[in-house]
Amino acid sequence: MSETIKFTIDGKECQGTKGQLLVDAAADNGVYIPVLCHMRDLIPAGSCRMCTVKVNGRNMAACTTPAEEGMAVENNTPEFLDIRKAIVEMLFVEGNHFCPACEKSGNCDLQALGYKYQMMVPRFPYAFERREIDATTPKIFLERNRCIFCKRCVRVIKDEEGRSIFAFKGRGTTLEINIDKKLAATMTDEMAQQAMDICPVGCILKKEIGFVTPIGQRKYDTMPIGSDIENNHQ
Amino acid sequence: MSKPIIATTSLAGCFGCHMAILDIDARILQLIDLVEFNKSPIDDIKTFTKECDIGIIEGGCCNSENIHVLKEFRKHCKILISLGECAIMGGLPALRNGIDVKECIEEAYLKGPTVGRNTERILPNDEELPMILDKVYPCHEIVKIDYYLPGCPPKADLIWAAVVALVTGDELNIPYELVKFD
Ligand code: SF4
Ligand code: SF4
Ligand code: SF4
Ligand code: FES
Numbered sequence: 433m434s435e436t437i438k439f440t441i442d443g444k445e446c447q448g449t450k451g452q453l454l455v456d457a458a459a460d461n462g463v464y465i466p467v468l469c470h471m472r473d474l475i476p477a478g479s480c481r482m483c484t485v486k487v488n489g490r491n492m493a494a495c496t497t498p499a500e501e502g503m504a505v506e507n508n509t510p511e512f513l514d515i516r517k518a519i520v521e522m523l524f525v526e527g528n529h530f531c532p533a534c535e536k537s538g539n540c541d542l543q544a545l546g547y548k549y550q551m552m553v554p555r556f557p558y559a560f561e562r563r564e565i566d567a568t569t570p571k572i573f574l575e576r577n578r579c580i581f582c583k584r585c586v587r588v589i590k591d592e593e594g595r596s597i598f599a600f601k602g603r604g605t606t607l608e609i610n611i612d613k614k615l616a617a618t619m620t621d622e623m624a625q626q627a628m629d630i631c632p633v634g635c636i637l638k639k640e641i642g643f644v645t646p647i648g649q650r651k652y653d654t655m656p657i658g659s660d661i662e663n664n665h666q
Numbered sequence: 667m668s669k670p671i672i673a674t675t676s677l678a679g680c681f682g683c684h685m686a687i688l689d690i691d692a693r694i695l696q697l698i699d700l701v702e703f704n705k706s707p708i709d710d711i712k713t714f715t716k717e718c719d720i721g722i723i724e725g726g727c728c729n730s731e732n733i734h735v736l737k738e739f740r741k742h743c744k745i746l747i748s749l750g751e752c753a754i755m756g757g758l759p760a761l762r763n764g765i766d767v768k769e770c771i772e773e774a775y776l777k778g779p780t781v782g783r784n785t786e787r788i789l790p791n792d793e794e795l796p797m798i799l800d801k802v803y804p805c806h807e808i809v810k811i812d813y814y815l816p817g818c819p820p821k822a823d824l825i826w827a828a829v830v831a832l833v834t835g836d837e838l839n840i841p842y843e844l845v846k847f848d
Binding site: 524528529530531532533534537538543546547550552553554557558560561562563647653654656 | 748751754755756757758760761763764765801804806807811813814815816818840842843845846847848
């Protein structure tokens, strides 16, 4: 039986079940903690630090920290708004994000966080590193200029035998997302679509479609990211 | 009191951002009541004839002439605004960043599929031509920029709101829909 616990986020009283990840418990209470690598019910990667909050005075990733009785969580403080904005800015300068030419524009979580935190220009210098595109598999483009190394694709997209179709190669500055050519050849349209949908940015793209939704009707054109959670307040 | 003076320029841009300025439609009549234009493609004044209050920059810096013009703007304008993605982050011209200039030039003039017959293998190299830079630079990596208006192009309502707020000193409240990167 799950044990109910009580905690607060920015002073707001919240309820959850013991052991539930803080980010999910927050969402159930109508509190949005921004995420990029996290997906509910998936083993946490804790790789992007977008969900950083302060718990009892310490900075923690809300997607790897279980909610506990009596926790006092700081979420939307000026300090964290700036930390998150800085993370978004870092991700923008680290890859090559040419939003005007990106198929994911308007539906992209990274871009939407840029809007949420009103990023007008990153405070860091652009890296402009060359990254190669892989268009060799039948259903998918891998547009590496936009990869933020969230590992969602590696964790989610698997073949019938449970083998990951995507994998990381290299370390540090040579780290690169790759696709297994043999397994990719067996991908169905549905899998390709799913891979594109779970990629929080425009790195995984399904071939032969693009720019399908008109500007003005895309996911984040008029609705800030996280507002679905905030509006679902029970 | 005399009217604030605005100058504008297009560096490595497509003029789409200037079109977006004109997109304010009939408000352009209000604009000329509010401000005076100096050096700008809008009135075709080619050199600064006055010190200006606001300089609006479209496009990043892809060659030596862009750098020269941008520095002139910094010298003659109290406030500089980077208008649009190209000015802010290089934009589409910066797709060549990360690729060697030599490789780019060869692709454009010798190897590319759209190169016609260039049997003499001529590469542009005239003294009159500005030198191409190693990469396309965002404006704020060359001079200090005071404000940024994102978009490709930025929405006319955003430009209007920002310019009016600057000129009148009123607070700028930007609705969510107006700030987009595409
Ligand atoms: S992935 Fe997102 S942030 Fe990157 S270019 Fe595409 S829309 Fe912009
Ligand atoms: S390809 Fe997309 S889902 Fe996979 S690691 Fe990169 S950003 Fe994440
Ligand atoms: S930001 Fe877009 S509209 Fe403005 S100059 Fe660049 S490409 Fe043209
Ligand atoms: S969402 Fe928590 S670290 Fe990425």
